[in-house]
Amino acid sequence: MLILVTNDDGVRSPGLRALALALGEIGDVVVVAPDRNRSAVGHALTLDQPLRAEEIKTDVFAVDGTPTDCVNLGIHGLLSQRPDLVVSGINGGLNVGDDISYSGTVCAALEATLMGLPAFAISLDTSGWNKTDLSVAAQFAKKLALDIINHGLPEETFLNVNIPRGGCSGVELTTQGKRKYSETVIVKEDPRGRKYYWIGGTEAGFVDLSGSDCNAVQRGFISVTPVRTNMTHEKSYIVMQQKLFDCLKDNA
Amino acid sequence: MLILVTNDDGVRSPGLRALALALGEIGDVVVVAPDRNRSAVGHALTLDQPLRAEEIKTDVFAVDGTPTDCVNLGIHGLLSQRPDLVVSGINGGLNVGDDISYSGTVCAALEATLMGLPAFAISLDTSGWNKTDLSVAAQFAKKLALDIINHGLPEETFLNVNIPRGGCSGVELTTQGKRKYSETVIVKEDPRGRKYYWIGGTEAGFVDLSGSDCNAVQRGFISVTPVRTNMTHEKSYIVMQQKLFDCLKDNA
Amino acid sequence: MLILVTNDDGVRSPGLRALALALGEIGDVVVVAPDRNRSAVGHALTLDQPLRAEEIKTDVFAVDGTPTDCVNLGIHGLLSQRPDLVVSGINGGLNVGDDISYSGTVCAALEATLMGLPAFAISLDTSGWNKTDLSVAAQFAKKLALDIINHGLPEETFLNVNIPRGGCSGVELTTQGKRKYSETVIVKEDPRGRKYYWIGGTEAGFVDLSGSDCNAVQRGFISVTPVRTNMTHEKSYIVMQQKLFDCLKDNA
C-alpha cells in the first residue's frame, strides 16, 4: 500500500513527521510537502510558474508550492505509481467550521478526492506540539487509514478529522460547524509612513451547533466530518426555482 | 446602495472595469481588487504578512493580496460602511465544474457570504475580451444584482454565474458540473540543468451531466449555480453512520 | 538610435513615462520595466524561476522580475536589435551615497554596463512627482543621452544622476557620498501574537563630503557620478600586501 502524505505547515513540521512515521507502520509512505509554511492558502494551484521538487531525503520531497500543488505534482509527477491513499496533516491547529475552505491542509485532501483518490485531513488543537496529543493524533490517523483501505469512502467525499488537546473522550461523526471571527482589520504605519493592514482573524469562539465539529472538539471528542467536493447548494437550488428572479426568466 | 467589486484577474482587467461600470448604474461602486493577476489562488487568506492598499483612483483600491483578502480588507478596513452586495468578476475564462474551489473569483464571493453579505461571482468564456460578450455579461450582472437586492438570497448561499461566448440563448438555474482534466505534469530542465515541473491542467472537456453549469454553457446558456458555504456531505454522513469503521466506535 | 528604458518603481510610474517621452524625441524607445514596484532589490537576477513579459502597449513590456532582469531580458530576448543606450529612471527619490548598491534603478544601469552598453540611472528628489521637477529631470536625461551618444563613456563606467527638487542651480561632476542611517529595527507583534520586524532605514542626513553627490543635491545642483563596475579596492589591495596576515602567506 502506497500512501502520499502532505500538509500545509511545511515539510519540516513535527506534525507531518509524526504522521508519516505512524502511517509507515501500515504502508509505504512518500512525503510531498511544501518547503515552507503555506497555511491558509486554500485550494491554491500554481499554474503561472513552474514548481521545483527537492528530494531532501529518501521519499521526502520539498516542493516550492502549495499543498494542492504537492498532491497534484506528487500523483502525476513524483510518485512511481498512483497512491492508494492521501493523508494531509497533522496540522498544528484545528481546522473546523468555516476554516476548512481556507485550510491548505484540508484542501490537499480535496485535491486528492478530485483526482479520484481516498483522502483525509487531520488537525490537532495545539500550540506547542504536545507529545501525547501528537501521538493520539498519529495513532488515530493510522486506524482511520486502515478503515478507509478496508471499507472505502463514499463517492466525492473526504474526511476532515480534528483532534482535541489534553486527551480525548471518544470519536464522533460530525458536521461542519461555524466559527465566529472578530471582524477586524488592524491598521498600522510602517517606518516610512506608509499604511499597512493586518487581517484580524482572531477567533471569537464558535456557534453552538449540536453535532458539529466545533462542539465535538470542545467537548474533548475527536471529530470526523465527511466533506463534499461538489459545492452545489441543493436546497437553495429548489428555493431559487421558486424565486421571482427576473433575470432567470430571460430565455430567448 | 453600496456594491463592493473585486476579481482575481487584477485591478486592471477589462472584465472588472466593465462590471464596475454596469453596476455603477444602479449603485455606488467601490473596487477593491488584487494589484496583479491572482488566478487560481482559491480561498487563500494572507495572515502572515500585512497588506497594502493603494487607492489608484477614487474608489478603486489595488491590494497586494488575494481576492479573499480584498473582500475581507474591503469590508473591515477600506469601505466607509458595510456594502449591500459583493460582486466578483467578470473573470476572463469560465469557472464551472470542479474549477470553482480553485478560483479566486468564486472564492471572493464565498468570503463575502461567510461575512453575511449577498454575493455572486461572474465569469465569461473568453480569450480576448470580445466586446459584445463582455457587454452581455455586464448587463446580466446588473440585472442579477437588482434581483438579489429585491429578493435576497437563501442563507449560506451565493451564486456562481457563467456566460457563454458568442451570444446566449437564455438563462438556466444549474448545478455544479464536472470538468475532465488531462492528468499530466510536464517535466523540463532549466538552463542550469535543474528539473522543473509544470502542472498540466489542460482541459479535456467535461462530463455530460444534465442540468450542470458545464452543459448549460456548452449549449449557449448563461448558467446560475447556487453554491454552499457549508461543505458537509450530508448523504455521505448517513452512509458513514452505517459504515463499519472501527475507529468511529472508539468512545471512552 | 534605439534606447532601452527601465526603472525600479514599476512600468506605470510617472517618472518612467516622463523619461520615455523625453527620450522619444531623440530616438526609438522601448520600455522594459518591472510590472510592479521593485525598489531596493539591488542587482538581483532571477535565475530560479522563468520570467514573463507582457507587451501592455506597443514597445512597452511589463516583466515580473527585477530591473536587472528587465535589462538582461530586454537586450537578449525582447528587443529586435542591441540598443545604443540604456537609461534607468526617473526614480522617485534620490539614489545617492551608499544607497546606490541597494537601488534597483542604479543596478539596472550596472547590468547594462556589464553587457557592454553605455548607460545611466537618473533619480529625482520627490515625494509627489512635482511636474516642473519631473520636466527638469526628463530634459536633463535627454541632453545627457545626446552627450553620451556623441562622446561615449569611459570603459566599465556608467553615470548615476540625481536631480534636486525645487529647481536646480547647475550641474556638478561628483563622487559617491555617504548617507547616515538611523540604525534601528522596529519590533512589533501581529494579531496572532507573533513578532515581526521592520528594517528602519530612516534617513538621518548625510556625511558632509565636499564634491559628493549628497552635497551637490543638497546645494541644489544636479549631481553626475561616474560609477565603476569593478569593485576591487586598489588602495586597500596595496595596504593588504603589507599586512601581516598569516593566512596570506600559506603557499604550498
Place this chain on the structure above:
Amino acid sequence: MLILVTNDDGVRSPGLRALALALGEIGDVVVVAPDRNRSAVGHALTLDQPLRAEEIKTDVFAVDGTPTDCVNLGIHGLLSQRPDLVVSGINGGLNVGDDISYSGTVCAALEATLMGLPAFAISLDTSGWNKTDLSVAAQFAKKLALDIINHGLPEETFLNVNIPRGGCSGVELTTQGKRKYSETVIVKEDPRGRKYYWIGGTEAGFVDLSGSDCNAVQRGFISVTPVRTNMTHEKSYIVMQQKLFDCLKDNA
C-alpha cells in the same frame, strides 16, 4: 568575540554549517540566515514588508528575507550586542569576477561593511559539497577571521574569498576578474500556451587577467580580493572632467 554568520544558500546549507562550526572554535557564533535559498539577490533589502525571524535552534535564526536583511536585522534586532566580525558563506559555487554584485553572499559582507563592521565572504567551487574541500574552506575562514581580528581591515573594505576545488596550491591577494557569459535568453511556452523566458547565464569561462580572482582559482589558488563599498570610478571621474559633455556645462 562574537561572530555573525550568514549566507545566501539558506540556513540549512552544509556550507553554512561547516563555517559556523569552524568559527565556533574561536568565538561565539550567531547564525542569522535566509530561511531558504536566496542566491543572486544582490544587495536587496526588504523595506516594503516586515520580516520574521524564527530561532530554529539556539543562536540559529531563520529569516524570511535576503542575506542583506539578515545582516541588518541581526545587528540591529536579534543579537544582544554588536558583533566583532561578520562572515558570509560558505557559498556553494564561486563568486568571482562580475558575479559579485549579484551575489547575496558577497552583498551580506558589503552590508556589514556599510555598518562599520569587518567582514568577509567566502565561496567554494563545488557542486556537491566535497568534504575535503569544505574543510579546506572552513579552516581558511577560521584563520582569516583570526587575522582580521588581530590586524583589522582597511576602511570601507571587505574581503571576497574564493576556494578552488580539489585541494589548493596556496593563497593569493587578487583583484576582481571578469567572467564571460553566454548572452542568451531561452524562450519556451507553458502548458497553457503562454511564453516564458529563462535568463541564460551559462558561464562561458573568464577573461584571462593576470592577478585576478578568476585566474587564481583556475590555477588552484585561494583568492582573496579586497572589495570597496564606494563605487565612484575615480579614473573615469578625471576623464569625464575633460569630456566635452554639454550638459555638464549647464551652470545657472
